[in-house]
Amino acid sequence: MTTTEGARRRPWARRAAAKAGPLPWLEAGSGLTDRERALLTAVHGLVGDDGLRAGELGRATYRRDASFLNADPLGVALPWTVEQTAAVVRACRDHGVPFTPRAAGTGLAGGATPTGEGGVRPLVVSVARMDRLRELDVTNRRAWVEPGLVNARLGRAAAVHGLRFAPDPASQIAATLGGNVSTNAGGIHVLTYGVMSQHVLAVELMDADGVVHLLDGTAPELAGIDLRGVSVGGEGTLGIVTGACLRLLPAPPSVGTMLAGFPSLRQAAAMVGDLVTSDRLPDAVELMDARAVGLVEGYANAGYPIDAAAVLLIEFEGLPHAVAAGIDTAEALAQANGATSVTRAQDAAERARIWKGRKAVAGAIAKRAPDFFLQDVVVPRSRLGEMLDAVVAIGERERLEILNVVHAGDGNLHPFVLFDRREQGVLDRVFAAGHDIVTTALDLDGTVTGEHGVGIEKRDFLSQVFSEDDLAVQRAVREAIEPSGLANPDKVLPSTVGCLEARMVPEGAWV
Numbered sequence: 001m002t003t004t005e006g007a008r009r010r011p012w013a014r015r016a017a018a019k020a021g022p023l024p025w026l027e028a029g030s031g032l033t034d035r036e037r038a039l040l041t042a043v044h045g046l047v048g049d050d051g052l053r054a055g056e057l058g059r060a061t062y063r064r065d066a067s068f069l070n071a072d073p074l075g076v077a078l079p080w081t082v083e084q085t086a087a088v089v090r091a092c093r094d095h096g097v098p099f100t101p102r103a104a105g106t107g108l109a110g111g112a113t114p115t116g117e118g119g120v121r122p123l124v125v126s127v128a129r130m131d132r133l134r135e136l137d138v139t140n141r142r143a144w145v146e147p148g149l150v151n152a153r154l155g156r157a158a159a160v161h162g163l164r165f166a167p168d169p170a171s172q173i174a175a176t177l178g179g180n181v182s183t184n185a186g187g188i189h190v191l192t193y194g195v196m197s198q199h200v201l202a203v204e205l206m207d208a209d210g211v212v213h214l215l216d217g218t219a220p221e222l223a224g225i226d227l228r229g230v231s232v233g234g235e236g237t238l239g240i241v242t243g244a245c246l247r248l249l250p251a252p253p254s255v256g257t258m259l260a261g262f263p264s265l266r267q268a269a270a271m272v273g274d275l276v277t278s279d280r281l282p283d284a285v286e287l288m289d290a291r292a293v294g295l296v297e298g299y300a301n302a303g304y305p306i307d308a309a310a311v312l313l314i315e316f317e318g319l320p321h322a323v324a325a326g327i328d329t330a331e332a333l334a335q336a337n338g339a340t341s342v343t344r345a346q347d348a349a350e351r352a353r354i355w356k357g358r359k360a361v362a363g364a365i366a367k368r369a370p371d372f373f374l375q376d377v378v379v380p381r382s383r384l385g386e387m388l389d390a391v392v393a394i395g396e397r398e399r400l401e402i403l404n405v406v407h408a409g410d411g412n413l414h415p416f417v418l419f420d421r422r423e424q425g426v427l428d429r430v431f432a433a434g435h436d437i438v439t440t441a442l443d444l445d446g447t448v449t450g451e452h453g454v455g456i457e458k459r460d461f462l463s464q465v466f467s468e469d470d471l472a473v474q475r476a477v478r479e480a481i482e483p484s485g486l487a488n489p490d491k492v493l494p495s496t497v498g499c500l501e502a503r504m505v506p507e508g509a510w511v
């Protein structure tokens with residue numbers, strides 16, 4: 001059976017190209033170069049007033065993603081269709097102007113921040129308006145989606161048919177599937193279901209000539225080199241993802257969720273190790289430290305033990321007897337590791353309450369501090385305890401409040417560094433803490449990102465992860481797929497024209 005979501009009404013799409021109001025940003029004295037003016041005029045002709053933001057206010061929203069890295073774009077194109085997108089991209093090519101693909105802008109590594117090398121400001125090309133669920137193929141358990149479709153919307157549509165889309169980033173109510181494909185996003189259930197790349201069957205990738213290439217893997221077995229796999233996680237550097245075919249899985253018949261409190265971070269970390277090496281592998285293991293628990297409890301009333309130094313949220317999915325056996329095993333291991341409290345969710349409402357706390361972290365922080373900087377590093381599970389201790393020490397040294405939220409099952413830490421940008425000199429301490437968290441993870445045989453991507457923020461760390469030969473191969477692959485170099489040019493791979501120091505500044509230009 002195949003279903004398609006009803007076409008949404010798009011009155012603006014029809015009007016867009018025809019309407020041409022006054023264009024103050026084109027007038028003499030607007031500071032545009034001839035090339036910039038020519039490109040904006042061409043793009044305006046393609047997408048109309050409604051599809052182009054080139055004034056100061058219109059550009060301001062697109063200066064940055066959810067990170068602090070920010071830069072002023074030349075303008076922002078908001079096409080409604082693949083054809084419009086292709087025409088916009090071709091205009092960029094014809095005028096030699098780079099473009100930055102963008103979706104919901106929830107990225108945390110500056111991937112959608114419109115930086116341009118050599119002082120050429122890029123055009124942001126937003127895919128947010130291309131947000132239809134093209135086809136939900138229940139029989140073959142897959143969905144064709146447009147890139148701007150929000151992750152949670154696919155989940156809801158699949159659930160109607162007893163199916164699920166497994167990748168569940170905490171940002172899933174806002175982040176798009178095109179963004180998820182482009183960052184190879186992860187989520188809470190990565191432990192058994194894997195990251196996005198395991199759920200992408202085919203990618204439609206538009207190059208800088210506006211040509212869409214179907215990188216297909218929908219056949220049961222793949223022949224040849226897996227270009228679809230290469231394209232996942234491209235962070236906009238390989239072109240624009242204009243569509244994707246995603247794998248759907250049967251919804252689990254039964255789910256069991258448990259919350260356990262521990263007297264120390266080390267004991268919680270030891271429990272994670274015991275759990276994932278036991279004969280009952282959970283589907284999710286999340287760790288939150290006392291600071292995170294305290295904040296969340298005051299905000300979401302999730303029922304977390306506020307006297308614990310750390311809590312673990314553990315979930316099993318599957319047949320009822322296997323789930324029950326998993327929860328029994330987890331409870332026994334928790335007791336053996338000195339747990340001070342264990343709560344088993346008795347019903348769906350209790351389960352939702354437990355997860356509500358985990359998903360409310362970013363919101364809860366807003367009550368505590370006006371700003372946060374969210375890190376993303378990975379260490380081998382066996383080194384989780386050491387890494388957590390190091391984060392605590394870094395926070396003390398830099399006199400910063402850091403709370404830890406960890407996809408513990410796969411060793412992916414998200415330290416949230418809280419601060420108030422109005423405090424004199426605080427940014428230097430925040431960046432020093434962020435830097436030290438990454439280098440500590442590398443020292444512990446970890447790596448620089450688990451799921452948020454490289455963007456600009458982690459770009460120059462890649463030289464510590466890969467050899468020059470490895471990086472040369474990656475550059476060669478990128479050049480083979482996107483030879484123009486116009487697609488998100490200075491992201492992901494370290495610059496060969498000198499190490500550009502990325503600065504995260506709340507306001508002002510990226511330098």
Ligand SMILES: Cc1cc2nc3c(=O)[nH]c(=O)nc-3n(C[C@H](O)[C@H](O)[C@H](O)COP(=O)(O)OP(=O)(O)OC[C@H]3O[C@@H](n4cnc5c(N)ncnc54)[C@H](O)[C@@H]3O)c2cc1C
Pocket residue numbers: 065066100101102103104105106107108110111112127147168169170171174175176177178179180181182183184185186187188234235236237239240241242362451452453455488
């Ligand atoms: C509170 C919070 C929680 C988060 N939790 C998680 C989590 O659990 N797991 C996780 O993995 N991430 C998480 N993130 C990070 C973020 O949500 C993901 O990286 C997400 O995949 C980005 O999607 P987006 O639609 O916002 O993309 P954007 O931020 O708009 O773009 C991200 C990158 O992808 C590129 N891009 C976007 N769309 C396209 C396209 N169609 N074609 C080519 N390139 C494109 C951009 O150029 C950029 O490099 C979280 C973020 C926040 C703010």
